[in-house]
Amino acid sequence: MNRKYNFSAGPATLPLPVLEEAQQQLLNYKDAGMSVLEMSHRSKDFTTILQETKTALREVVGIPDNYEVLFLTGGASTQFAMLPMNFLKNTAGYVNTGSWSKKAIKEAKLFGNVNVPASSEEQNFNHIPQNITLPEDVDYNHITSNNTIFGTQWSQFPQRGSAPLFVDMSSDILSRKFDVENFDVVYAGAQKNAGPAGVTILIMRKDLIEKTNTSLPSMLQYKIHADKDSCYNTPPVFQIYLVGLIAKWISAEGGIEEIEKRNIQKGKLLYETMDSLSDFYKGTAQQDSRSLMNVTFRLPSEELEKDFIQLAESKNFSGLKGHRSVGGVRVSMYNAMPLEAIEKLTEFMKEFAQKNS
Numbered sequence: 001m002n003r004k005y006n007f008s009a010g011p012a013t014l015p016l017p018v019l020e021e022a023q024q025q026l027l028n029y030k031d032a033g034m035s036v037l038e039m040s041h042r043s044k045d046f047t048t049i050l051q052e053t054k055t056a057l058r059e060v061v062g063i064p065d066n067y068e069v070l071f072l073t074g075g076a077s078t079q080f081a082m083l084p085m086n087f088l089k090n091t092a093g094y095v096n097t098g099s100w101s102k103k104a105i106k107e108a109k110l111f112g113n114v115n116v117p118a119s120s121e122e123q124n125f126n127h128i129p130q131n132i133t134l135p136e137d138v139d140y141n142h143i144t145s146n147n148t149i150f151g152t153q154w155s156q157f158p159q160r161g162s163a164p165l166f167v168d169m170s171s172d173i174l175s176r177k178f179d180v181e182n183f184d185v186v187y188a189g190a191q192k193n194a195g196p197a198g199v200t201i202l203i204m205r206k207d208l209i210e211k212t213n214t215s216l217p218s219m220l221q222y223k224i225h226a227d228k229d230s231c232y233n234t235p236p237v238f239q240i241y242l243v244g245l246i247a248k249w250i251s252a253e254g255g256i257e258e259i260e261k262r263n264i265q266k267g268k269l270l271y272e273t274m275d276s277l278s279d280f281y282k283g284t285a286q287q288d289s290r291s292l293m294n295v296t297f298r299l300p301s302e303e304l305e306k307d308f309i310q311l312a313e314s315k316n317f318s319g320l321k322g323h324r325s326v327g328g329v330r331v332s333m334y335n336a337m338p339l340e341a342i343e344k345l346t347e348f349m350k351e352f353a354q355k356n357s
């Protein structure tokens with residue numbers, strides 16, 4: 001079996017043991033006589049899968065009891081609209097750190113005023129604004145923890161203050177330890193680090209759910225989804241099952257602390273290699289804002305970048321093309337990417353630089 005090193009930004013590589021377990025259970029899930037793909041969301045087996053997934057996520061992330069865990073559809077992009085629909089009465093604060101922040105701001109503006117306390121847009125989002133103060137007189141504040149396209153990541157989150165703080169963690173949830181209680185809503189499309197595309201994970205303070213807008217269409221009300229335990233309508237059953245397998249895989253590997261350690265190790269190796277060849281590879285993110293999930297860099301010319309990506313592809317390194325708004329190369333290395341892949345990639349980077357400088 002020739003599996004590539006898949007450096008795609010998302011959907012992204014999944015842990016092989018998880019895929020194997022899903023494969024082994026695909027036709028007959030634990031003697032249910034059917035696949036999870038075929039199962040009623042009201043069945044006993046799926047009810048168990050849902051509860052096990054929630055429990056596993058609560059354990060690995062450290063989610064306190066006063067937070068609800070929801071599984072919704074429509075991706076993080078639907079949350080860009082659903083959050084303001086439910087919580088925005090007058091003004092919300094949005095820190096603008098990249099394309100996803102901008103999209104979230106665009107949706108929020110449909111429902112109220114947006115105050116942008118800090119932005120790195122003028123420097124093409126090459127850094128995370130430091131030492132910012134979030135506004136207090138707003139319905140909530142919103143940040144993006146990891147900027148998938150620009151390769152930047154908050155190393156330290158801003159203090160919440162008196163207004164609730166919401167965070168889009170689509171591309172770094174489950175990759176590092178964080179304190180859930182620093183936030184009121186944490187949300188993530190699963191397809192970067194937490195599962196396949198098609199399910200969005202929400203971690204939401206329970207008392208906040210009681211304050212949401214209840215005059216919205218049912219599918220857009222958090223309260224209805226929470227009251228029905230994510231089963232108001234048919235939830236993405238197979239995706240939820242896979243999120244559960246991934247959370248259990250993280251536990252079995254030693255928990256998020258261990259995963260974070262590996263991510264730091266991978267990041268260190270890649271950034272050190274890049275910096276040691278800084279005449280050839282130029283990182284696009286400022287040092288203090290570098291992401292451990294998505295590493296972005298340019299080569300001396302666009303032609304060399306094309307050659308690099310093409311030659312890499314022939315060596316089984318897939319998905320390295322940078323987003324068009326940054327160009328160059330982007331190495332996405334989520335939890336399931338082994339250190340060995342970064343060792344091989346950095347060897348390739350050294351050889352390529354040597355041959356072409």
Ligand SMILES: *Cc1c(COP(=O)(O)O)cnc(C)c1O
Pocket residue numbers: 010074075076077078100144146147148168169170171189190192
């Ligand atoms: C990928 C991504 C999104 C978009 O997620 P969808 O599930 O495709 O809507 C939003 N925010 C961030 C930070 C992302 O990386």
